[in-house]
Amino acid sequence: MSGRALDNGLRLLGLVMIGVIVCFLVTPIFVTAVMAFDARPYLGPLPPPALSLRWFAKFFSDDYFLRGLGTSVELAVLSVTVSVCVGVATAIAVERASFRGKEALISFFLSPLIVPPVVTGFALLLFLSKMGVINGFARLLCGHIIITAPYTIRATLAGLSGIDVSLTEAALSLGATERHAFWDVTFPLARTGIVSGAIFAFAVSMDDVAVSIMLTDANTYTLPVALISSMRANFDLSIAAASVMLMLLTLALIVVLDKFVGLNRAIGQGVFRS
């Protein structure tokens, strides 16, 4: 029967496509991970004849990268802290309130997500220079807060909305004050949403180029911006070493996310959607 033959053909095609795409996704990462340990002082063909840590040493002896790394970590910690606080406050207010236009309010807070990051960065650049904010770090902090806050708000909201209201009511009827009910009942239950929001905000902050590249000054720049400009200047393997470390950071974040929230749940909270 020709239908059967067509079925088998299509099944085979499907499997080939799966094989091709998985190879495409994995090969570059594998190549980068191997090349980062290349002992040759230049960019040579695969495979490297000998392995060494020279590119890692080169990365860590480069002030330009280290400075960027320092700024990136500081920025990520500060902006995530601010965004988590803003996110928790906002999510609680939105969740409790029952005024009309609640949906509109939520989309208002998520609206930066649909604006291309270059546009957000450019708008901020113009606005902050009109306001007289010229300090590089202050400008970057502003940029990183506005790109991370929508994620913490959304994830906290998703975490809160999964909580049965009757639990808080039970605590209140058993004599807990509103503050106690919040800290002892609501907050621990909302924690998964807060944690996944914070992790995603951290990843977004550490990864951003499009907003940061607009807001840097000569002395204050983030690691991704430093990596991008050296990638354009000369394509050497210290960036491969940096990439390996960034991959390990990603892996660590995923492990933490899985441990504290669970990956399926984090996906359900829509952490990744832009």
Next chain:
Amino acid sequence: MKPDRGSLPLLLPAGGVFLGLFFLPMAGLFIESFRLYQPGSIGSAANAPFTLTNYAELLTPAFADFFLETMRISLLASLAGLLFAFPLAYWITRRFSPRGRAIAVGFFVTLMFLSVLVRTYALELTFGATGPLRPFLQALGIALNGRPYIETLVGGGLLHYIVPMATLTLLGTIQNVDPRLVDAAQALGAPGWKAHLTITVPLCMRGLLAAFLFAFTFSISAFVIPMILGKGRVLFISNLVYNRFSEIADYPSGAAISMVLFFVALAIVYVTSRQVNKRWTS
């Protein structure tokens, strides 16, 4: 808990942040896009007259080419992403054990969380003009500095994010389709491909549209991927905005391009979510 107005002050921090760091800057950008630019200066003068020239300039073929190229590569990458993600998600949902599925989810979440810099650098290192695949690609007669190859590489960069994202989006969708529907159709004599085309795919349409929306909006606002993989030969609209800012300091023109990009992104989100709502909510 009773609806209480007592928690409304909790909205103040977010209100301040979003007003000061998002809405006012966006309004300022909108106004800047109508200012007259004097070549040679940095940005517009404080009270430069208003004009439409910044937008008129965008109607020239030179800009239209950038715009169409962004749209074309984004559209092709998004569609290709769905084409690859669908069988992948289907296979994982139907053939994997729960444990295998959990590992697959971890794998794709990690790929999706991967820094865009790592992604771009890894692709350039592997498939670029100096990469280990060079002899192989040259043997196939592919010009590594030719425009078609560079465009493909930019599309590949987008695909490297789109495929994991779309696979994760579709996993849940396919899981909700009852496999017995396809079994029943096949028992009644429909060939497998027809059963999937008339049952599985239509039932997954909502997830496919959602994945397409994420993929396409991600692609048209991509910045790092075309900047590095495009090697200056392929520029996306985002790169154009940055060049207006960094190379010639023509802020009004950068603002006008930003506005066009913003409204295109908004229109795509609006049209797609309207389609989804119209078809799947009664």
